[in-house]
Amino acid sequence: MVASLRLSLAAAAAAAALAVAVALLLPPLAAAQGETTCPADVPRRGAWMSVASFGGVGDGRALNTAAFARAVARIERRRARGGALLYVPAGVWLTGPFNLTSHMTLFLARGAVIRATQDTSSWPLIDPLPSYGRGRELPGGRYMSLIHGDGLQDVFITGENGTIDGQGSVWWDMWRKRTLPFTRPHLLEVISSTDVIISNVVFQDSPFWNIHPVYCSNVVITNVTVLAPHDSPNTDGIDPDSSSNVCIEDSYISTGDDLISIKSGWDEYGIAFGRPSSGITIRRITGSGPFAGFAVGSETSGGVENVHVEHLNFFGMGVGIHVKTNSGRGGFIRNITVSEVTLNGARYGLRIAGDVGGHPDASYDPSKLPVVDGVTIKNVWGQNIRQAGLVRGIRDSVFSRICLSNVKLYGGDSVGPWKCRAVSGGALDVQPSPCAELTSTSEMSFCTN
Numbered sequence: 252m253v254a255s256l257r258l259s260l261a262a263a264a265a266a267a268a269l270a271v272a273v274a275l276l277l278p279p280l281a282a283a284q285g286e287t288t289c290p291a292d293v294p295r296r297g298a299w300m301s302v303a304s305f306g307g308v309g310d311g312r313a314l315n316t317a318a319f320a321r322a323v324a325r326i327e328r329r330r331a332r333g334g335a336l337l338y339v340p341a342g343v344w345l346t347g348p349f350n351l352t353s354h355m356t357l358f359l360a361r362g363a364v365i366r367a368t369q370d371t372s373s374w375p376l377i378d379p380l381p382s383y384g385r386g387r388e389l390p391g392g393r394y395m396s397l398i399h400g401d402g403l404q405d406v407f408i409t410g411e412n413g414t415i416d417g418q419g420s421v422w423w424d425m426w427r428k429r430t431l432p433f434t435r436p437h438l439l440e441v442i443s444s445t446d447v448i449i450s451n452v453v454f455q456d457s458p459f460w461n462i463h464p465v466y467c468s469n470v471v472i473t474n475v476t477v478l479a480p481h482d483s484p485n486t487d488g489i490d491p492d493s494s495s496n497v498c499i500e501d502s503y504i505s506t507g508d509d510l511i512s513i514k515s516g517w518d519e520y521g522i523a524f525g526r527p528s529s530g531i532t533i534r535r536i537t538g539s540g541p542f543a544g545f546a547v548g549s550e551t552s553g554g555v556e557n558v559h560v561e562h563l564n565f566f567g568m569g570v571g572i573h574v575k576t577n578s579g580r581g582g583f584i585r586n587i588t589v590s591e592v593t594l595n596g597a598r599y600g601l602r603i604a605g606d607v608g609g610h611p612d613a614s615y616d617p618s619k620l621p622v623v624d625g626v627t628i629k630n631v632w633g634q635n636i637r638q639a640g641l642v643r644g645i646r647d648s649v650f651s652r653i654c655l656s657n658v659k660l661y662g663g664d665s666v667g668p669w670k671c672r673a674v675s676g677g678a679l680d681v682q683p684s685p686c687a688e689l690t691s692t693s694e695m696s697f698c699t700n
């Protein structure tokens with residue numbers, strides 16, 4: 252494979268290329284033996300190029316937007332020959348937003364920082380997503396994400412723990428002062444793309460959600476770190492949205508909103524677009540934040556199904572696990588299993604609720620009720636939990652087959668009790684003792700399997 256890399260480079264570059272070759276030879280996605288890992292074919296690239304050879308300067312002051320755009324255009328022209336790896340050397344590479352292309356590896360070397368410019372006035376606007384109908388926080392268009400991909404295949408973002416830094420504080424301040432003209436940008440958004448791998452990179456201080464794969468399939472996110480202050484607004488860690496076959500594992504996330512949240516569009520726009528999130532696997536996630544550790548929703552109008560989550564380790568949380576939807580959302584949330592969770596410190600252990608989240612505009616149809624069926628939460632052990640939590644369905648759409656099995660939540664003095672309404676299902680080995688709605692129904696067999 253080293254031979255397939257073009258090593259006709261200057262001496263320094265050749266050394267770096269060799270490091271890249273070595274990094275690609277070692278399967279970066281292999282965890283310790285015997286552990287299950289996300290399936291992913293790590294792409295091989297026929298060529299290597301450094302952003303420095305496109306006029307880039309990594310001094311933290313020069314603006315590299317044009318250098319990244321030139322490099323990506325070059326890789327795009329190599330599409331038929333297997334694309335290329337774009338090497339970002341150690342240094343601080345200040346840039347405005349740029350697009351990725353197909354058959355591209357973005358490789359951040361150790362000590363490399365791709366840093367977003369704080370000149371928000373030059374940030375391009377793009378159309379709202381059809382499944383949202385408008386920007387998520389304000390009507391109209393929205394700012395393009397710092398690193399952006401649309402309609403791509405075979406994209407790999409990786410490296411040696413380099414950092415993608417959104418310098419989000421200017422955006423958070425605009426949000427706090429209510430001076431934002433449009434919805435804030437994500438740090439990384441990949442739209443309508445297939446075969447996307449994101450690994451060994453730090454995402455830091457995103458203006459809005461950090462990593463947003465939307466209308467994608469075959470997405471692997473592994474061994475990433477996502478960091479933002481706990482008081483930074485809406486800095487969700489990873490939000491798979493109307494996407495299928497997504498695998499997220501071995502990552503550390505500490506942000507100001509939900510650490511991982513599965514979504515699928517917003518009210519009438521999401522219902523009309525009708526693209527579910529399905530086939531999602533999440534495992535071995537550690538982290539902390541003021542909202543949920545693992546969430547589904549609240550935007551779930553295209554439906555969310557076939558989700559398997561295991562080995563979560565959260566501390567200092569608002570809510571451990573939060574399944575949230577609302578009247579007017581429509582869609583469904585079904586066949587969700589979450590297991591092997593440890594929680595140290597949370598206001599609520601678990602919430603499954605049908606009255607969460609706002610609406611895009613006055614045209615939503617409140618009679619479009621979500622269906623929530625088949626949610627199993629098992630083997631949860633929590634300490635320093637204030638309220639066990641709640642399972643609250645919708646009167647005309649009772650949440651069914653909700654199963655709590657071996658869920659033990661402990662608090663300092665006594666944990667606040669479970670609250671339930673409009674729900675049926677089973678509860679087995681639950682502490683504090685579960686509400687009658689979950690112990691008096693005939694659906695125990697579903698829960699004991």
Ligand SMILES: *[C@@H]1O[C@H](CO)[C@@H](O)[C@H](O)[C@H]1NC(C)=O
Nearest residue numbers: 320348349350375395399401
């Ligand atoms: C990104 O690509 C889109 C086409 O998908 C194009 O319209 C847009 O101008 C590009 N933006 C930048 C900043 O290069």
Ligand SMILES: *[C@@H]1O[C@H](CO)[C@@H](O)[C@H](O)[C@H]1NC(C)=O
Nearest residue numbers: 279280281282411412451474
């Ligand atoms: C995870 O990322 C770190 C830093 O980039 C790297 O040293 C380590 O080898 C990676 N682990 C795996 C399993 O790829």
Ligand SMILES: *[C@@H]1O[C@H](CO)[C@@H](O)[C@H](O)[C@H]1NC(C)=O
Nearest residue numbers: 411412413452453476478503
């Ligand atoms: C990668 O960087 C993050 C953030 O600086 C750090 O917390 C983590 O330990 C690093 N990982 C490795 C393997 O160096």
Ligand SMILES: *[C@@H]1O[C@H](CO)[C@@H](O)[C@H](O)[C@H]1NC(C)=O
Nearest residue numbers: 530531556557558559586588
């Ligand atoms: C439920 O989801 C899992 C993946 O988490 C999948 O393997 C299984 O086939 C699904 N069950 C049904 C009945 O669709």
